[in-house]
Amino acid sequence: MTAPTRLPSASAAPEAASQAPRSSAELIRAEAPVLAHNYHPLPVVVARAEGVWVEDVEGRRYLDMLAGYSALNFGHRHPALIEAAHRQLDQVTLTSRAFHSDRLAGFAEELAALTGLDMVLPMNTGAEAVESGIKVARKWAYDVKGVAPDRATIVVAADNFHGRTTTLVSFSTDPTARAGYGPYTPGFRIVPYNDLAALEAAVDETTAAVLIEPIQGEAGVIIPDDGYLTGVRELTRRAGCLFIADEIQSGLGRTGRTLAVEHEGVVPDVLLLGKALGGGIVPVSAVVARREVLEVLHPGEHGSTFGGNPLAAAVGSAVIGLLATGEYQRRAAELGEVLRTGLDGLAGKGVTGYRARGLWAGVDIDPALGTGREISERLLHEGVLVKDTHGSTIRLAPPLTITAEELTSAVEALGRVLSK
Numbered sequence: 287m288t289a290p291t292r293l294p295s296a297s298a299a300p301e302a303a304s305q306a307p308r309s310s311a312e313l314i315r316a317e318a319p320v321l322a323h324n325y326h327p328l329p330v331v332v333a334r335a336e337g338v339w340v341e342d343v344e345g346r347r348y349l350d351m352l353a354g355y356s357a358l359n360f361g362h363r364h365p366a367l368i369e370a371a372h373r374q375l376d377q378v379t380l381t382s383r384a385f386h387s388d389r390l391a392g393f394a395e396e397l398a399a400l401t402g403l404d405m406v407l408p409m410n411t412g413a414e415a416v417e418s419g420i421k422v423a424r425k426w427a428y429d430v431k432g433v434a435p436d437r438a439t440i441v442v443a444a445d446n447f448h449g450r451t452t453t454l455v456s457f458s459t460d461p462t463a464r465a466g467y468g469p470y471t472p473g474f475r476i477v478p479y480n481d482l483a484a485l486e487a488a489v490d491e492t493t494a495a496v497l498i499e500p501i502q503g504e505a506g507v508i509i510p511d512d513g514y515l516t517g518v519r520e521l522t523r524r525a526g527c528l529f530i531a532d533e534i535q536s537g538l539g540r541t542g543r544t545l546a547v548e549h550e551g552v553v554p555d556v557l558l559l560g561k562a563l564g565g566g567i568v569p570v571s572a573v574v575a576r577r578e579v580l581e582v583l584h585p586g587e588h589g590s591t592f593g594g595n596p597l598a599a600a601v602g603s604a605v606i607g608l609l610a611t612g613e614y615q616r617r618a619a620e621l622g623e624v625l626r627t628g629l630d631g632l633a634g635k636g637v638t639g640y641r642a643r644g645l646w647a648g649v650d651i652d653p654a655l656g657t658g659r660e661i662s663e664r665l666l667h668e669g670v671l672v673k674d675t676h677g678s679t680i681r682l683a684p685p686l687t688i689t690a691e692e693l694t695s696a697v698e699a700l701g702r703v704l705s706k
Contacts, residue, residue, distance in 0.1 A: 293334040293341045310343045326659075328666050335362035338688045340671070351672045351696050353685045355503070356535045356646075359562035360608060361685035367565035370604035371597065379597040383589060389599035396606045397574060400544060401557055404577040408570070408594030408602075412534040412560035413449030415571035418588065419497070419530050419558050420453065422573060424473075425582040427494035431526060438494040443479035447504030448497070448532055460504075480510040482517040489521065495528035495556070496521070500546035503535040506679045507641045507648030515550040522555070528579065530556040534571070538562040539686050542619030542644035544609055549643070555579055565605045570598045614686045618644035624690050625682065628697030636704025645686055651678040655704055664706070668699040 308316065310331040330348065334341040338361055341347050353359060360367060374389070381387045394406040407422070409415050420440060427438040442448075444459045455463050456470035464470075477484040479502060489496070500515055502508040522529040531554040536546035538559065543549055545557070556579055560571030573580070592598070608614060622644040629640045629649060639650045651661050658674025665672050665680075672680050684693065 293336050293339060293347070307343065313343065328662060328671065330666060330671065337361045337363075338685045338692060346669075348666070348669050348671045349684075349692060349696055351670055351682050351684045353683050354566055355561060355673075356538075356540050356683055357561040357564065358566040359539050359686050360565060360605070360614065361687040362566060364565065364608070364687070366608060367567055367601055367604050370600050371565075371567050374597050374600035377596070380592065380595045382591050383594060387594075387596045387599065389596045389603070390594050393594070393599035393603045393606075396603055396610075397559075397572060400606050400609060401559075401574050402553055403557060403574045405575060405580040407573040407575075407580055407583070407588075408598070409560075409573065409590050410569045410571055410592050410598070411449075412558070412571050413451050413454060414590065414593075415534065415558045415560050415573055416448045416454055416497075416532060417451055418573045419495075419532075419556050421588060422575065422579060422582065423495035423497075423528050423530060423556065425587075426528065426579050427492075429582045430578065431494070433492055433494065437492050439473050439475055439490075439492045440494055441475045441477060441485060441488045441496045443498045443502070444476050445479055445502055445505040445508070446499060447502070448499075479505075479508065480514050482514065482521065485518065486521055489525045489527060493525060493527040495530045497530040497532065499532045499536065500549075501536045501541065501643060501646070503646075503681070504675060505648075506650075506675050507643070507646055507681060509641050509643055513550070515547055515552045519552045519554070528555040530554060530558065532558045534558055534560040536646070538605070539609060539614040539618050540644055540646050540683065542622055543615055546643070563602050563605055564598065565601045567601050568598050570602045570605075572602075618686050621645055621686075621688065621690060621693055624693050625697065628694060632697070632701055632704065635701065645682075645684055645688070647682040648675065649680050649682060649700075651680065651704070653678045661700075661703060664703040665699060668703060670696050670699045 313331050331343050332340045333343045338350055339347055340350050397406050398404055407418055409418055424438045427433040442457045448454045452467055453471040455467055457474035457476055458464045475488045477488045519529055531547050533545050556575040564570035625647060626642050636652050636655050637649055638652050641648045658678050658680045661680055662672050662674045674680050
């Protein structure tokens, strides 16, 4: 595959004059005694990046087919996003919500318009957005629905991934994420994903909300049956509870629509956004909801020092501007067909199955050929970066700026790995 002949130069470190640059191997070894071992990254040390390409310390180039779990939907260092960040850095970066800023109103107006909802609660990380959505749903249940104090429940789906805080792992079914962190937060009911009958049986007068991912990313890009999201919307409306859609990975262009729920024409009561909303530059997340829902919050009841800061708002507005053109949604839909065609060609040749929507796919590899981790390591040597998930499944989620040729070359690299 053809990579750019040159990526942006890394800024010289202050000690560069007195110390020789460390190699990738040296930097990886240096992490072990000083960094918590909560990740198991592939052995590549990224030093520069632009578009869909990254470069390591030694100058080796790789095609990024993960895009920061969709945080880099617009690629590395998109010119419009970098320009917006630079411009804001010269003005003001943080005020806290103790004061107003000149960027926040525009960001909230634009995000509400993009999603078709009314009000915005700006936060920072995806986990913060989910935690905030849970708090808002419980407060709504008590103030609006009339649920008895401390009795509100939230129904969630098995195999979910909503984050790693103690509350969020309390309703995880992944032993690795959950084990060892109890006592767990009560108030959640877990039902099988894509099972409307089980969902209906779990909902009662105490239910504040149903919280689901329209597509389960961490589980392996699990796409529900047609009609499932419509069924969830109708069920929650009948039951008088909220439908909360976690679109932190699936939203903002990834699936060929602005939001994954749009594939069924569904509008949730509460929408959780993050990752791509920060353009790969700063962490930006948000709870976007109907006015009746977010108006349950009053001053002092919830907040964030950095939530909605001017730099985040400026970058977030630039992201919304890119999405407002519709270009990236179209690219994801059109290139998704290229991706599916390539994966179809690998069926029976090491690929036992896959699930794809837009530029997002979970690919199941014949376990006889290796684990997802092993396949990812072999692809690394082919100059392609992907991430494994459970068992022998890998995820493909390239930046939406990738070309058809680059996408095809990545799938061909997977084919070479599997043929060996």
